[in-house]
Amino acid sequence: MDTLTLLLDGFASALTPQNLAFCAVGVLLGTFVGVLPGIGPAMAVALLLPLTFGLEPTQSFILFAGIYYGGMYGGSTTSILLNTPGESASVMTAIEGNKMAKKGRAAQALATAAIGSFIAGTIGTLLVAFFTPGLARVAVNIGAPSFFAIMLFSLVLVTAVLGSSKLRGFIGLAIGLTIGLVGLDLSTGQARLTGGVLQLADGIDIVVVAVGIFAIGEAMWIAAHLRRAPLDVIPVGRPFMSREDWSRSWRPWLRGTALGFPFGALPAGGAETPTFMSYVLERKLSRRSDEFGHGAIEGVAGPEAANNASAAGMFVPLLALGLPVTATAAVLLAAMRTYGIVPGPTLMADQPDLVWTLLASLLIGNTLLLAINLPLAPLWAKLLRIPRPQLYAGILFFASLGAYAVNQSAFDVALLLVFGAVGFAVRRFGIPLLPLILGVIIGPLMETKMREALDLSNGAISGLFNEPLAIFVYLLILLALVVPTVLSRVRGPVPHPVSNESEVS
Amino acid sequence: MADTAAPRTEPVEVDRAQYGLAAVLALVGLWTIIDARGLNVGFGDPIGPRVFPYVVGASMIVLAVLLAVATARGDVAQGEEGEDVDLTSPADWVTVGKLAGILVLNVLLVNVLGWAVTGGLLFAGCAWALGSRTLVRDLVVGVVMAAATWYFFYVGLDVPLAPGILDGVL
Numbered sequence: 001m002d003t004l005t006l007l008l009d010g011f012a013s014a015l016t017p018q019n020l021a022f023c024a025v026g027v028l029l030g031t032f033v034g035v036l037p038g039i040g041p042a043m044a045v046a047l048l049l050p051l052t053f054g055l056e057p058t059q060s061f062i063l064f065a066g067i068y069y070g071g072m073y074g075g076s077t078t079s080i081l082l083n084t085p086g087e088s089a090s091v092m093t094a095i096e097g098n099k100m101a102k103k104g105r106a107a108q109a110l111a112t113a114a115i116g117s118f119i120a121g122t123i124g125t126l127l128v129a130f131f132t133p134g135l136a137r138v139a140v141n142i143g144a145p146s147f148f149a150i151m152l153f154s155l156v157l158v159t160a161v162l163g164s165s166k167l168r169g170f171i172g173l174a175i176g177l178t179i180g181l182v183g184l185d186l187s188t189g190q191a192r193l194t195g196g197v198l199q200l201a202d203g204i205d206i207v208v209v210a211v212g213i214f215a216i217g218e219a220m221w222i223a224a225h226l227r228r229a230p231l232d233v234i235p236v237g238r239p240f241m242s243r244e245d246w247s248r249s250w251r252p253w254l255r256g257t258a259l260g261f262p263f264g265a266l267p268a269g270g271a272e273t274p275t276f277m278s279y280v281l282e283r284k285l286s287r288r289s290d291e292f293g294h295g296a297i298e299g300v301a302g303p304e305a306a307n308n309a310s311a312a313g314m315f316v317p318l319l320a321l322g323l324p325v326t327a328t329a330a331v332l333l334a335a336m337r338t339y340g341i342v343p344g345p346t347l348m349a350d351q352p353d354l355v356w357t358l359l360a361s362l363l364i365g366n367t368l369l370l371a372i373n374l375p376l377a378p379l380w381a382k383l384l385r386i387p388r389p390q391l392y393a394g395i396l397f398f399a400s401l402g403a404y405a406v407n408q409s410a411f412d413v414a415l416l417l418v419f420g421a422v423g424f425a426v427r428r429f430g431i432p433l434l435p436l437i438l439g440v441i442i443g444p445l446m447e448t449k450m451r452e453a454l455d456l457s458n459g460a461i462s463g464l465f466n467e468p469l470a471i472f473v474y475l476l477i478l479l480a481l482v483v484p485t486v487l488s489r490v491r492g493p494v495p496h497p498v499s500n501e502s503e504v505s
Numbered sequence: 506m507a508d509t510a511a512p513r514t515e516p517v518e519v520d521r522a523q524y525g526l527a528a529v530l531a532l533v534g535l536w537t538i539i540d541a542r543g544l545n546v547g548f549g550d551p552i553g554p555r556v557f558p559y560v561v562g563a564s565m566i567v568l569a570v571l572l573a574v575a576t577a578r579g580d581v582a583q584g585e586e587g588e589d590v591d592l593t594s595p596a597d598w599v600t601v602g603k604l605a606g607i608l609v610l611n612v613l614l615v616n617v618l619g620w621a622v623t624g625g626l627l628f629a630g631c632a633w634a635l636g637s638r639t640l641v642r643d644l645v646v647g648v649v650m651a652a653a654t655w656y657f658f659y660v661g662l663d664v665p666l667a668p669g670i671l672d673g674v675l
Contacts, residue, residue, distance in 0.1 A: 037587075037589050053662050167571055167572060170568055171568050174568055178533060178537055187550070188544070192540060220604060220605075221587075223600050225590045226597065227591035387637065388589060388636075389631075389632040390632050392635055393647075400611055404666065413612045414612045428584055430584060458551050
């Protein structure tokens, strides 16, 4: 019950009129930016990061809580009303959602997505509140060798198990790790990979990296392949659901939540797997499985709930271990660091009020989102018709502004363009973004832990293996690498991380 | 590791640009290792700042070689898809070049002219490069956005962006 009291305290500090206003602004901005075609949640958070520069940490976290869930929801609106999904997690939503919209049931598709997101987000956030403190207490005692192993585990999962090409995944990871190396070595103060450029000594601001790769890279890539014939946007009225829609939706919402949360909380990265599994599960369980592929509401309700539950689950490793597992989490972690707040096992103990306020604001933001989105859906749908030249010009404008505002230096904007070029190349060559951005963030943390562990063992490599937990995690890594390969030999490629499925077969 | 991604956009032939990527990656890996060689390992520091860059740089070179091999075997990159992306048409380098030029111009001029001016030009210029033909309207919108964001950062967030030639006017 301790958790409940703390959460209520969090509500008490989040529910001031001013903070509520911040949360509402965050939800509106997040949805606004998330709905815009071509902008996913990670890019939305990265683009809106500079807005928080003048704010207190608490207020900026509240703003971000709103932006995060708003951006997630905005993405699903886009994929339902246009027939191409913006990010991989929305692929499943797009399949049935767009079919529903074409049959004139856009309103119901948006409603089941919104309400499913709300339910999944609320349950997910509550689970975060109940799991994180315990995990953080355990995590405080995790030694450097095990921490190193866990970080390696999450990078391997993201790189090798998700995504279609392992080679490209590892290339993305290596690029990210190289970017993470730039700057002064933390313990000896020597410059690495700066090429003598003084502005690089402090390392590369992660805001600049994220905005460059997500915003500039994406805008340039789209500019190179801009669809000249506009997509048709399906008009939508005020979302509502009939009694039948409700009865077909509530079970998929709950099942989607149950699938999504653990996948978000494990360092398995992202919502792709749970949304896919949820879709398959709903198709199997539905009494009208013939409707799947032609706009079945279960196929929107389940994956959308899984998507949002995993978006909530991601806060468990982020807050308890300081380990981001999605691109958006990486950007959030960077945002926290600009305030000198380092998420990790000690954050729960050092600044509990901050964490609980954040969790409370996530719940509030989720509620506001439902209240705002259902009535405003027709308005959001209009955003999809925004003329593309002005839309992408606007993205380039705000990206440049964001990078410039970090230090008011033109050098940062030049650096932004360099990372924009990297982002373009990465898209051209089909290299996944997630390992890259996680490499930038986790690389330096990994090096610190590795050196800590090896310092204790006086340089002997056994220092990395002298904890039972570390050895256990290395075994998991081995399994994660071997099992999918074996499975794909047996029956075609299956992009599943180590799940109980591997024990079954 | 042989990828069998369906080459929908490019004709069935070796993706030569991937050799270029492999070469760049190998050079970056090499530079990472050379750079790390120049670092001093302090007394009583068994690991030092070199090991991690060595590992990263060496992996990069290995990956570059693997990529080159995969390319020679006919591996083709599958470009990223998106709502407004049409991969069936070849890349439009003219537009990309114009945009890059405008962005670089902004970098060079932002401290001289100030954000309120270059921001407006940036927006209008990018919209023009992307095919907008309402230049006057774009300019008005751009200047209003640039001035508004300048005031927002200055008044709202206490972040003074460069005023440039409009110093004293704003």
